[in-house]
Amino acid sequence: MPSEYRDASVISVPGRMSAPVSPATPPAVRVPFGASMRVLRCSVMPVILMKFVTMSMKLSRGVRMGQDTARQRLIEAGEELYAEAGVGRVRLRELNALAGVRNDSAVHYHFGSQDGLLEAILQTHLQEIGARVDKTTAALCTGRDGSPEALRDAIAALAIPFAEKLRDERGRRFIRIVAQVWGRIGDWQQQRFIPSSALAMDLIRRSARGGLPGAVLEERMWLITRFVVASFAARAERQDAVVDGIALDAFVYDVVGMATAAYFAEPPEGGFWPARWPAIREG
Amino acid sequence: MPSEYRDASVISVPGRMSAPVSPATPPAVRVPFGASMRVLRCSVMPVILMKFVTMSMKLSRGVRMGQDTARQRLIEAGEELYAEAGVGRVRLRELNALAGVRNDSAVHYHFGSQDGLLEAILQTHLQEIGARVDKTTAALCTGRDGSPEALRDAIAALAIPFAEKLRDERGRRFIRIVAQVWGRIGDWQQQRFIPSSALAMDLIRRSARGGLPGAVLEERMWLITRFVVASFAARAERQDAVVDGIALDAFVYDVVGMATAAYFAEPPEGGFWPARWPAIREG
Structure with a gap:
């Protein structure tokens, strides 16, 4: 089951940076700096500020998590996706996205394959x-x-x-x-x-x-x-x-x-099949 | 689970018309008219004759199976693939190949989606x-x-x-x-x-x-x-x-x-948990 494929309709991978459907425009000035991108993306905040925020979030996440925990983040992403979408229904790029891993070959590097990731989990x-x-x-x-x-x-x-x-x-x-x-x-x-x-x-x-x-x-x-x-x-x-x-x-x-x-159920022994049950035999 | 995807490594769909690997050249004159394409394809029979045979086989299959049985063939292909590869792990093109359906939109036409095919099964x-x-x-x-x-x-x-x-x-x-x-x-x-x-x-x-x-x-x-x-x-x-x-x-x-x-097992009632079992409580 080294599948690269997953049915996108079975679960929706949290699109962390996806724009919301609603065109709501909450007051940008009240959005705290650490608020989610979901809110920021539908705000009136200028594009230049958005880019700065995105960049600084990426940087701080890089420092906080560290490259040495990519393996651990992939394990936890695998747990979530394999549990909810099903083993064999998850794509590499969805694992990477959920784990916040930018290197496309991270699963190969750390686990050899998705089978290896599953075994590590x-x-x-x-x-x-x-x-x-x-x-x-x-x-x-x-x-x-x-x-x-x-x-x-x-x-x-x-x-x-x-x-x-x-x-x-x-x-x-x-x-x-x-x-x-x-x-x-x-x-x-x-x-x-x-x-x-x-x-x-x-x-x-x-x-x-x-x-x-x-x-x-x-x-x-x-x-x-x-x-x-x-x-x-x-x-x-x-x-x-x-x-x-x-x-x-x-x-x-x-x-x-x-x-x-x-x-402790009664086992099938001589003449076990009740006469009132319809007979059933191997085809 | 209207998945278009399936892990190609899980099962190999029989390629009904695939050319054999071996370059064997059986005596074409002894091949009976109704012999399989597999034999004909590697024979020395002239290309023009092959095309005629292919065409007549397609025609006879069309008459024998009829377009009205495409639905039934898709149901049986779905049974095989969903059972062995798993529901949600099968691609449309593999369903079509196994069912011998040439129209790519056959599943959509007969069932609406793979979900509809599953429900029909x-x-x-x-x-x-x-x-x-x-x-x-x-x-x-x-x-x-x-x-x-x-x-x-x-x-x-x-x-x-x-x-x-x-x-x-x-x-x-x-x-x-x-x-x-x-x-x-x-x-x-x-x-x-x-x-x-x-x-x-x-x-x-x-x-x-x-x-x-x-x-x-x-x-x-x-x-x-x-x-x-x-x-x-x-x-x-x-x-x-x-x-x-x-x-x-x-x-x-x-x-x-x-x-x-x-x-008929003993139900959990007052003081049911044996003292020698390690306690387990909701997290």
């Missing part, structure tokens, strides 16, 4: 999550197994460090990105960034409903893990709206509870 | 699913409620018509598309195309674990429905690989079983 957050999972598994996954309670604690040990990301905007963007690419990184992230998750996954295997056929257990682990990540992403997407009046901890508890219950 | 399948849901709800959702069994049957009444799509390639593509846009069409499809689903949803509401707070129940319906659709899409994506040795009916039964169990 994932790494940034997954390493932090990995450190948290070390602690939660140590606290919740030791010395017990084989019970619904142990299963729920093991799921919580993996889920809570991801859920903690839902508390701030950058974390919510990460969750929305990780949900998009989960199929590609599922194993990858666990092995590379969260070694301790193997402990929790093993505890889940040993604590799920007894007698589940191996293939059914592995399928459930795959689908239920996706369910947890997708549910967190669904909440991250609705963060700006009212989140249905459910507090974050109640939401996380409920998702962990649903995941736990799913592991 | 969804309509095609959802209307068929709606007719099936009428039957499954009539068979599975009448005269009973308030039990785990009734809940499972109601979920099956909604899930099985979608699962039936997993039996053929076009259906699997539809499922992969519908999973991508579910957040946008969730309510839309039920109200417009599957009126009978309201019956099943109402039965689910009345049969879920008693005493669930209203907001928690609605949140579960939203997340669990997504889980079922996403699980079907996960299987559709892996159809070409071995699907872990689980037959389609066993898979569907297991997903319905997990969804049913999730509705």
Whole structure:
């Protein structure tokens, strides 16, 4: 997904310098010096002053941010665009514009490609999550197994460090990105960034409903893990709206509870298909 | 998402008339009249004859397919490209190429935009699913409620018509598309195309674990429905690989079983958060 393309209609990249549609002419003298360009552009302020303001803003931004933070600014721009427009739908020039990077090859220089940028975004957050999972598994996954309670604690040990990301905007963007690419990184992230998750996954295997056929257990682990990540992403997407009046901890508890219950569902065994259900067979 | 763009590296559109790389010169006289252009293009057949063959093939294709099927060919090309490259990542010219449509404005003419094409794809399948849901709800959702069994049957009444799509390639593509846009069409499809689903949803509401707070129940319906659709899409994506040795009916039964169990999970009520779990609060 090293795409240069993005559907311009899906999101509107904040055009920081774009002229407003409205022909409003607010009193220029009352606009403070640090006011946004949006206001300045529709003011009656002379063009020569506008140019000076633009130039001085660019200069002060250059000093404030520094060239050495271009990498960090690209990471944060990538988080915003990949979360909102979608991975594979973002153009290089939009990344550069949002990051305030003037060098067109900055992504290539710092990350090799947009794939490299995506991996850097994932790494940034997954390493932090990995450190948290070390602690939660140590606290919740030791010395017990084989019970619904142990299963729920093991799921919580993996889920809570991801859920903690839902508390701030950058974390919510990460969750929305990780949900998009989960199929590609599922194993990858666990092995590379969260070694301790193997402990929790093993505890889940040993604590799920007894007698589940191996293939059914592995399928459930795959689908239920996706369910947890997708549910967190669904909440991250609705963060700006009212989140249905459910507090974050109640939401996380409920998702962990649903995941736990799913592991104990009755498995498909001999004569499992109810006679009243319409038959369904592979084509 | 009326995108004109798609990452050309994600999939390669079959170039139906492209010349072969090999300079092979098969004996032209043995090439049957109806042989593919691929063979004819590298033969020693005189250019004048090639032009005649090309023209007659175009004519016969025009008669066989007819201009009135361009719409259908665009629908099937959209199914393939949206499923594999992703909605919002497909360019008009790739749709036209795959559909064998020579008029660049065909999508505009038949559907208004790529959004219109997407809606036509969804309509095609959802209307068929709606007719099936009428039957499954009539068979599975009448005269009973308030039990785990009734809940499972109601979920099956909604899930099985979608699962039936997993039996053929076009259906699997539809499922992969519908999973991508579910957040946008969730309510839309039920109200417009599957009126009978309201019956099943109402039965689910009345049969879920008693005493669930209203907001928690609605949140579960939203997340669990997504889980079922996403699980079907996960299987559709892996159809070409071995699907872990689980037959389609066993898979569907297991997903319905997990969804049913999730509705009966212990809800978050007073003092629900286990003391040993790290606290997590809204940022």
